[in-house]
Amino acid sequence: MTIRLLAAGLVTIATPALADTPVLTVLTYDSFLSEWGPGPAVEAAFEAECACDLRLVGGGDGAALLARVQLEGAGTDVDVVLGLDTSLTAAATATGLFAPHGLADATGLPITYADPLFLPYDWGWFAFVHDRKLENPPTSFTELAESDLRVVIQDPRSSTPGLGLLLWVKAAYGDRSAEVWEALADNIVTVTPGWSEAYGLFLAGEADLVLSYTTSPAYHLIAEGDDTKAAALFDEGHYLQIEVAGKLASSDQPELADRFLAFLLSDAVQSVIPETNWMYPAELPSAGLPRGFDQFRPASSLYLSPDAAASVRDAALAEWQAALTR
Amino acid sequence: MTLARSLAVLLLAAVLVPLAAVAWRGSGLAFGPSDWAAVRFTILQAVVSAALATGLAIPVARAIARRSFPGRGLLITLLGAPFLLPAVVAVLGLLAVFGRSGIVNQTLQASGLPPVSIFGMQGVILVHVFLNLPLAIRMILHGWLAIPQERVRLAQSLGFRPADIARHLERPMLREVLPGVALIIAVLCLTSFAAALMLGGGPAATTVELAIYQAVRFDFDLGRAAALALVQVVVTGVAAILVLTVAQPSGLGLGLGQEVRLPGPPGWRRVVDIGAIGLAVGFLAVPMLAVVLRGLPGVPTLPVEVLAAAGRSVAVAIASAGLATAVALTLALGAVRGNPMVEIAATLPLATSGLVLGTGLFLLVQPLVTPMTVALPVTVLVNTLLSVPLLYRILVPEARALAADYGRLADSLALAGWARLRWLVLPRLARPLGFGAGIAAALAMGDLGVITLFAGDGQATLPLLIQRLAGAYRLEGALAASVLLVLLSFALYWVCEAGGRRAAA
Numbered sequence: 001m002t003i004r005l006l007a008a009g010l011v012t013i014a015t016p017a018l019a020d021t022p023v024l025t026v027l028t029y030d031s032f033l034s035e036w037g038p039g040p041a042v043e044a045a046f047e048a049e050c051a052c053d054l055r056l057v058g059g060g061d062g063a064a065l066l067a068r069v070q071l072e073g074a075g076t077d078v079d080v081v082l083g084l085d086t087s088l089t090a091a092a093t094a095t096g097l098f099a100p101h102g103l104a105d106a107t108g109l110p111i112t113y114a115d116p117l118f119l120p121y122d123w124g125w126f127a128f129v130h131d132r133k134l135e136n137p138p139t140s141f142t143e144l145a146e147s148d149l150r151v152v153i154q155d156p157r158s159s160t161p162g163l164g165l166l167l168w169v170k171a172a173y174g175d176r177s178a179e180v181w182e183a184l185a186d187n188i189v190t191v192t193p194g195w196s197e198a199y200g201l202f203l204a205g206e207a208d209l210v211l212s213y214t215t216s217p218a219y220h221l222i223a224e225g226d227d228t229k230a231a232a233l234f235d236e237g238h239y240l241q242i243e244v245a246g247k248l249a250s251s252d253q254p255e256l257a258d259r260f261l262a263f264l265l266s267d268a269v270q271s272v273i274p275e276t277n278w279m280y281p282a283e284l285p286s287a288g289l290p291r292g293f294d295q296f297r298p299a300s301s302l303y304l305s306p307d308a309a310a311s312v313r314d315a316a317l318a319e320w321q322a323a324l325t326r
Numbered sequence: 327m328t329l330a331r332s333l334a335v336l337l338l339a340a341v342l343v344p345l346a347a348v349a350w351r352g353s354g355l356a357f358g359p360s361d362w363a364a365v366r367f368t369i370l371q372a373v374v375s376a377a378l379a380t381g382l383a384i385p386v387a388r389a390i391a392r393r394s395f396p397g398r399g400l401l402i403t404l405l406g407a408p409f410l411l412p413a414v415v416a417v418l419g420l421l422a423v424f425g426r427s428g429i430v431n432q433t434l435q436a437s438g439l440p441p442v443s444i445f446g447m448q449g450v451i452l453v454h455v456f457l458n459l460p461l462a463i464r465m466i467l468h469g470w471l472a473i474p475q476e477r478v479r480l481a482q483s484l485g486f487r488p489a490d491i492a493r494h495l496e497r498p499m500l501r502e503v504l505p506g507v508a509l510i511i512a513v514l515c516l517t518s519f520a521a522a523l524m525l526g527g528g529p530a531a532t533t534v535e536l537a538i539y540q541a542v543r544f545d546f547d548l549g550r551a552a553a554l555a556l557v558q559v560v561v562t563g564v565a566a567i568l569v570l571t572v573a574q575p576s577g578l579g580l581g582l583g584q585e586v587r588l589p590g591p592p593g594w595r596r597v598v599d600i601g602a603i604g605l606a607v608g609f610l611a612v613p614m615l616a617v618v619l620r621g622l623p624g625v626p627t628l629p630v631e632v633l634a635a636a637g638r639s640v641a642v643a644i645a646s647a648g649l650a651t652a653v654a655l656t657l658a659l660g661a662v663r664g665n666p667m668v669e670i671a672a673t674l675p676l677a678t679s680g681l682v683l684g685t686g687l688f689l690l691v692q693p694l695v696t697p698m699t700v701a702l703p704v705t706v707l708v709n710t711l712l713s714v715p716l717l718y719r720i721l722v723p724e725a726r727a728l729a730a731d732y733g734r735l736a737d738s739l740a741l742a743g744w745a746r747l748r749w750l751v752l753p754r755l756a757r758p759l760g761f762g763a764g765i766a767a768a769l770a771m772g773d774l775g776v777i778t779l780f781a782g783d784g785q786a787t788l789p790l791l792i793q794r795l796a797g798a799y800r801l802e803g804a805l806a807a808s809v810l811l812v813l814l815s816f817a818l819y820w821v822c823e824a825g826g827r828r829a830a831a
Binding site (some may be wrong): 029030033034035036037038057058059060061063066067068070071072075077091096148150155157158160163179185188189190191192193194196197199200201203205206219223261272317320324325 | 519537
């Protein structure tokens with residue numbers, strides 16, 4: 001009896017709160033949610049103006065997010081997916097689960113990117129990061145392949161940076177990409193399942209270079225006051241990773257989802273992106289970029305459109321696998 | 327149908343139904359082009375790792391069993407520790423010793439010798455032996471300690487030399503214990519993912535678990551994931567049947583249950599024993615110390631959310647360990663006569679891919695409730711499922727001995743039900759039960775399989791939080807949180823283990 005009364009009381013207290021506050025569920029990658037990621041700041045800023053409850057839900061990394069949405073299908077509670085990249089958007093479009101965002105394109109990207117379904121909120125260049133003590137860092141894939149430097153990369157079958165490297169080599173060398181991988185094979189110490197394992201191996205001194213981003217040295221500079229890391233700039237140009245968000249067609253809060261997507265490009269979010277997600281903001285915030293973000297700017301950007309990336313992926317993966325298994 | 331059989335059926339269903347759900351949602355079962363290579367590599371490394379870990383564990387377990395030295399009890403407890411390490415932490419520890427700037431290579435360099443590389447097949451096997459050797463030692467040591475003191479005394483009074491003891495006492499015991507130990511380690515290595523890939527050196531070291539990960543996460547090819555998971559289950563099922571036919575009861579018979587040490591022979595055997603213990607301690611302790619000492623200073627600076635996550639992990643661990651112990655004990659008592667179905671059902675859960683199991687449960691649960699709301703109960707359930715095989719393997723040799731030695735006496739006294747459990751089973755099995763519950767608790771602490779699929783707002787467990795920290799560049803924080811995880815796991819393990827020993831004494 002006591003329990004029943006208690007439950008009735010709780011329901012009475014909880015109901016008005018539930019009825020008044022709409023809930024927006026955003027599925028994102030795990031590092032976005034961490035205390036040091038953008039999540040807490042984004043949640044606080046959006047809840048301050050939306051009169052809603054923003055629920056950020058973690059779902060592994062970028063590829064895992066898409067799998068999760070496919071798994072849940074139209075019955076999902078998720079309203080917005082935040083954290084796919086352009087190597088995944090073709091597959092995401094093909095699911096038919098996403099709805100147009102209807103917003104103007106972001107202006108802070110090095111290329112023009114227009115996609116009716118996916119809104120970019122940040123971007124970065126893939127790069128090989130090394131210690132400044134490294135003499136003669138490589139300036140191209142060919143130089144890297146000819147050197148006896150040790151490199152750790154991520155597996156393109158389980159990690160978005162790993163897949164990004166595959167597309168980088170493909171965009172730079174086209175039909176010759178298989179040769180490049182064969183030449184690189186003896187430099188590759190090991191292949192890790194995700195970014196953090198590779199970066200950990202690099203920091204532990206197991207490799208001279210690690211596949212990461214041009215902004216990684218800025219993290220060490222700003223967060224740790226450590227100016228010992230650098231990104232090797234390659235003559236071929238650097239492949240772009242563009243991170244996007246999309247609204248699900250099944251969302252029961254479409255207006256709120258639209259507001260959230262627009263909010264992503266506001267100063268409130270864009271100004272915290274560089275020092276929490278360690279990527280370039282899609283709209284330049286009014287305060288500009290933090291120091292360290294201009295240290296390593298590639299001369300040119302390489303990029304494959306989502307459709308091109310999707311169509312070369314399987315062949316590129318087979319080349320990679322054949323070259324590295326030998 | 328007995329309780330054990332009903333439980334076995336439930337276990338089989340818990341493994342196969344989610345798998346079927348995944349296959350059904352995909353378009354049937356299908357294999358990818360390079361999947362057979364992954365299957366071959368996975369089985370090869372699992373067999374080699376299991377053979378090495380088991381083989382190396384024999385001299386160490388024997389040395390511990392027949393020597394007395396200060397810190398022996400502590401060493402036996404500490405042997406549980408490497409098994410509790412998260413794979414990435416274990417890899418970092420091994421790198422501190424065997425890596426490019428590790429102790430081994432610095433020594434080689436100083437002596438003008440060429441460096442050795444840890445990356446490749448050797449690295450995969452090294453990390454698996456590192457993680458599983460202590461478990462093998464512990465399980466085999468249980469076998470040694472279970473040799474009845476009456477047989478030892480008889481051997482002594484007959485003037486048995488070490489070779490005679492080996493022939494008449496130790497080999498029959500090993501024949502009973504070793505196949506199960508090797509099986510459990512092979513299956514653990516079969517589903518290895520991060521450790522194998524990090525040290526494997528490239529796609530030649532692709533394991534089935536990675537192929538499953540790719541199929542689920544990148545390709546959303548659920549048919550392929552289900553096919554690969556089925557291969558793991560079939561391989562394990564075949565191995566479990568093989569073990570059942572190879573393992574023979576030792577026939578050493580009844581004793582009064584007092585622990586007595588085998589005579590420690592003097593001479594060169596003493597040197598060998600000291601060497602075996604010394605090498606094992608060095609191999610296991612140095613990498614662990616290296617990584618714990620590196621992470622420890624960061625523990626006080628961890629954010630508060632880590633504490634909440636740690637609390638959730640401890641709760642999951644305690645619930646899973648309790649459930650798994652009850653299930654495994656029931657199965658082990660019911661499997662006394664070597665029921666093949668119980669045997670297979672008690673092994674298969676370990677072979678299932680956590681990702682496929684999680685995905686299958688997700689598909690099954692989703693039409694009924696929002697998956698997020700059942701994240702922690704599902705995590706408890708899955709961890710219970712995954713711990714049962716280990717616990718079963720630890721319990722079953724002693725449950726068999728118990729039935730052989732006391733079964734008829736208990737029956738003739740009409741000792742049954744709770745009374746039998748209270749007065750016979752629990753006191754006699756307290757030691758393995760405590761050890762097994764400790765291992766189960768620690769396994770559940772470190773699990774990162776299902777929670778990644780189900781966890782919503784504010785439900786992160788400690789392993790999930792570690793992954794988030796590492797993904798946000800906070801690798802030192804992640805390491806510190808990992809050390810906290812290891813310390814908590816070890817504390818749980820120690821409480822269960824010491825509890826079991828105290829109850830047995």
